[in-house]
Amino acid sequence: MTQTIALQIQQPFSDQLKKGFPLISKDAVDARRLPAEQGTLKLMDHHNRFIGTGYYGVQNKGIGWVLTTDPNETIDKAFFIKKFKKAIDNRAAFFSNENTTAFRVFNGEGDGIGGLTIDFFNSYYMVSWYSEGIYSFKEVVYEALAETVDYQAIYEKKRFDTKGQYIEQDDFVMGTPGEFPIMVKENGMTYAVHLNDGAMTGIFLDQREVRLAIRERYANNTDMLNTFSYTGAFSVAAALGGAIKTTSVDVAKRSLAKTIEQFSVNHIDYEAQDIKVMDVFHYFKYAQRHALQFDLVILDPPSFARTKQMTFSTAKDYPKLLKDTIAITAKNGIIVASTNNASFGMKKFKGFIDQAFKETHTRYKIVEEYGLPKDFRVPREYPEFNYLKVVFIQKID
Numbered sequence: 081m082t083q084t085i086a087l088q089i090q091q092p093f094s095d096q097l098k099k100g101f102p103l104i105s106k107d108a109v110d111a112r113r114l115p116a117e118q119g120t121l122k123l124m125d126h127h128n129r130f131i132g133t134g135y136y137g138v139q140n141k142g143i144g145w146v147l148t149t150d151p152n153e154t155i156d157k158a159f160f161i162k163k164f165k166k167a168i169d170n171r172a173a174f175f176s177n178e179n180t181t182a183f184r185v186f187n188g189e190g191d192g193i194g195g196l197t198i199d200f201f202n203s204y205y206m207v208s209w210y211s212e213g214i215y216s217f218k219e220v221v222y223e224a225l226a227e228t229v230d231y232q233a234i235y236e237k238k239r240f241d242t243k244g245q246y247i248e249q250d251d252f253v254m255g256t257p258g259e260f261p262i263m264v265k266e267n268g269m270t271y272a273v274h275l276n277d278g279a280m281t282g283i284f285l286d287q288r289e290v291r292l293a294i295r296e297r298y299a300n301n302t303d304m305l306n307t308f309s310y311t312g313a314f315s316v317a318a319a320l321g322g323a324i325k326t327t328s329v330d331v332a333k334r335s336l337a338k339t340i341e342q343f344s345v346n347h348i349d350y351e352a353q354d355i356k357v358m359d360v361f362h363y364f365k366y367a368q369r370h371a372l373q374f375d376l377v378i379l380d381p382p383s384f385a386r387t388k389q390m391t392f393s394t395a396k397d398y399p400k401l402l403k404d405t406i407a408i409t410a411k412n413g414i415i416v417a418s419t420n421n422a423s424f425g426m427k428k429f430k431g432f433i434d435q436a437f438k439e440t441h442t443r444y445k446i447v448e449e450y451g452l453p454k455d456f457r458v459p460r461e462y463p464e465f466n467y468l469k470v471v472f473i474q475k476i477d
Contacts, residue, residue, distance in 0.1 A: 083119040085136070094125040097132060097146055100461060102189045104134060104144040114143065118216040120155055137195055137213015139240070141422075144213060145194030155217070160193075160224035167191040167198075168228065171455055174200075182264035182273065183455045184285055185229075189465055190457030198225070199285060201273050202264045203232040206281065207253070211240045222253060233258055235275040246279035263345060267292045269320060270345045271313060282311045282338060287380075289453050290314075290416065290470050294376070295321035298414050298472070302375035305329070305367075305408070307360045312339030314378045314416075319348045323376070327354040329363045361390065364404040373410040380418040394421045398429075402436035406475060414447065415473045422467035426451070429469045443476040 089097060093108030104123070115121075115136050121144060123131040132149040147155055167186045168175070174183045185205070186198035195214040199206045205225065209215040215238065225234065233255030238247040261272035261282070269291070271283045291314060299321030306315045309328035312335070318326050328339050336357050343350035356363065360381070366372075381401060385392045392401070398419065405415055417433060426449070437444045450470040452458060458465040 083115070083117070084122055084133075085115045085119055086122045086124055087113060087115075087136075088124050088126060088128075089131060091126060094131060097123065098125075098149075100149075100459070102146045102192075102194050102459065102462075103142045104146065106138075106143045109143065118213045135213045135217070137211030137216075137240075139195060139211045144211075145189060147193060157220045157224045157227075160217075160221055161228055163192050164198075164224055164228040167457075170457065174455055178265070179268045180266055180288070182266055182271070182283065182285060183288070185455075187455070187457045190459060196221070199281075201275065201281070202262055203230075204258055204262060204275060205229065205231050205234045206237065206251075206275055207234065208237045208239055215240065226254065231255055233275075237279065239279075248278070251276045261341065261345075267295075269295070269316060271316070272311075272341050272345050280310070282342070283313050284310075286420070286452055286456055286468050287313070287418070287470075290418070290450055291317040293448065293450075293472070294318055294378075294416065298376055298416075299323045302413075303327075303373075303410075304376040304378070305374040306378045307363070307405075308381045309335060309339065309378075311335065312342045312355070314380070315339065315353065316342050316346050316348065318376065319343070319353065320346060325353065327356065327374070329356045329358060329360050331357065331359045333357055359389075361392075361404075364408065367408045368404075372408055373413075374408055375410050375413045376416070377405050377409050377413065378416045378418070379405050380416070383419065383421040383423075394419045395423055398432045399436040399439070402433060403440050406436060406440050406442055409475045411475060411477060413475050415475065416470065417473055418468075418470040420467050420469075422464075425464065426469050430471065433471060433473060445474045445476060446471055447474050448472040 089108050093105055119136055121134045121136050125131055130151050132146040134144050134146040136144045181202040183200055185200045188194050188197050195210040197208045234253040235251045236253050260274045264271050264273050266288055273282045295317040299318035302323050304318040304323045304326045306328045309330045312328045315326040315328045336355055339355050340350045383394050409415055451466045452468045
């Protein structure tokens with residue numbers, strides 16, 4: 081790091097940080113006082129009293145994170161080793177579980193370092209960086225990680241381009257490069273993972289408990305529709321859970337090959353399943369025209385999407401999307417409504433659900449709900465960092 085800058089935090093934000101809130105809001109400081117380059121921040125209140133040490137790094141959530149409230153603690157390799165060891169200790173049960181070999185080892189602010197996550201994929205580690213500020217610590221972070229864990233290889237994802245987008249690069253960092261796909265286990269299911277093939281790996285680890293629920297309690301003897309299906313991970317869980325048939329729909333051309341791969345590594349005949357490369361919004365119209373009805377529907381759209389014909393945002397458009405889903409869901413069928421949009425909470429999400437059912441004059445019952453799994457640790461006092469919201473809804477009539 082090149083510099084440490086004293087930065088005064090305005091009230092009421094200084095009181096919030098003193099209580100342990102880790103995010104430094106852009107409204108907490110005088111923008112004219114922000115440093116010109118990345119660096120550590122010595123945070124002070126308006127009486128010039130020490131609040132904590134953090135770093136300057138612009139993310140969509142704010143302009144940096146508090147790392148420690150101990151005035152004598154230095155942000156060095158020993159600091160990161162301490163944080164990593166504690167995180168690993170907290171996940172001992174995951175490391176010893178032979179049926180699950182992919183999980184989150186370090187979850188940003190939940191483990192004490194906002195803007196940094198580390199995932200484990202069967203002896204491979206993937207580090208994700210969410211701002212240039214935290215990335216400026218990369219040398220000591222990688223030294224600390226290499227001294228803390230045994231690894232086959234370490235890969236990275238830099239996710240701090242414009243609007244938090246992934247930066248294309250060779251993602252290999254150190255170790256012995258993997259031959260992809262590598263196979264990981266999740267509650268006994270197998271998934272193919274690629275760590276050096278763009279932004280995505282092939283599986284969203286935060287949905288692990290949801291996939292298990294689908295396989296164990298909801299899929300048997302159903303006709304299942306998986307919208308925004310990505311690589312078909314939910315479809316695999318449903319097929320292994322006894323679904324009569326699965327239909328996977330995603331607009332991305334690569335979703336076809338990726339979904340075939342996931343079925344194949346689980347010894348499922350992909351030709352007995354439907355895999356459609358098309359716009360989900362168009363598929364809803366197609367399904368209604370052909371009077372298709374599904375017993376189980378997965379609705380897990382991206383927070384924001386743009387096609388040639390339309391723009392979609394979960395914060396504005398989820399009720400309409402859910403209304404389209406209700407129309408093709410069979411009586412007593414289950415809709416798995418999901419979003420990872422962090423800009424609103426579960427209460428507002430349930431409001432979207434209620435709105436959609438009321439506007440379609442349909443009764444419903446909430447059967448189950450999920451947030452982030454245990455390996456995705458969040459600060460206990462600040463549930464707003466628990467971005468995942470999943471609700472299992474039964475359509476009654």
